[in-house]
Amino acid sequence: MTPDSLKPDGLVTLEMDHPIWDRFFTVAPLVVIGTRESNGENDLAPKHMVSPMGWDNYFGFVCTPSHSTYQNIQREEVFSVSYPKVGSVLMAALAASPRCGDDSKPALMALPAFRTSEVDCPCLIDSTLFLECRLDRIVDDFGVNSLIVGKVVAAQVQSSALRRADIDDEDIVTASPLLAYVSPGRFATIDHSVAFPFPAGFKRREDSQK
Numbered sequence: 001m002t003p004d005s006l007k008p009d010g011l012v013t014l015e016m017d018h019p020i021w022d023r024f025f026t027v028a029p030l031v032v033i034g035t036r037e038s039n040g041e042n043d044l045a046p047k048h049m050v051s052p053m054g055w056d057n058y059f060g061f062v063c064t065p066s067h068s069t070y071q072n073i074q075r076e077e078v079f080s081v082s083y084p085k086v087g088s089v090l091m092a093a094l095a096a097s098p099r100c101g102d103d104s105k106p107a108l109m110a111l112p113a114f115r116t117s118e119v120d121c122p123c124l125i126d127s128t129l130f131l132e133c134r135l136d137r138i139v140d141d142f143g144v145n146s147l148i149v150g151k152v153v154a155a156q157v158q159s160s161a162l163r164r165a166d167i168d169d170e171d172i173v174t175a176s177p178l179l180a181y182v183s184p185g186r187f188a189t190i191d192h193s194v195a196f197p198f199p200a201g202f203k204r205r206e207d208s209q210k
Helices: 068-076 086-094 106-110 169-175 205-209
Strands: 026-029 031-036 042-047 050-052 058-063 078-084 113-115 122-124 127-142 145-157 178-183 186-190
Touching: 031 058, 031 068, 031 122, 042 058, 042 068, 042 106, 042 113, 042 122, 058 068, 058 127, 068 078, 068 127, 068 145, 078 086, 078 122, 078 145, 086 106, 086 122, 086 178, 122 127
Parallel strands: none
Antiparallel strands: 026 178, 031 042, 031 078, 050 058, 058 145, 078 127, 113 122, 127 145, 178 186
């Protein structure tokens, strides 16, 4: 065990009888998940509990079974992912508008979207990266939440955001800033970065086993 004398000063112990995630800030990507309603109409919903699922082409996000996003994916077994540009944060926010009594979502009419070619799901036009996914699995019972994982079957990225050997990574981030969600309830623009100081000889995934 670590001696108490080695613990950093100023720690506050959080009670575990309530969720802890609103007691401090964390940073995550902000994406918009696109699905098809049962009547064929578009549905778009912002999400920030998202991540690649390993090094291969899998993408996962947290949702709730009571949400249309979950129900649409469970039924249609496909979804899209849009990574909005910094200037599109209001569009992403509109996608979170509540539904009316008839279960319609009029705010979606104001969102410029297109249908993807591979899985026929809506994407937010003013975005940097677009993923098309087929459902791989749903894992329920993370409390009231579920993890939805899709296999990425098609992807497109704006040329200004594409990594290239003839352009420094820092210049790419500056030219195509990233939109980040600072949970809870804030957002930020990432337009500057520096190389991570990996130790000499560091390798990732299967390369480390060779």
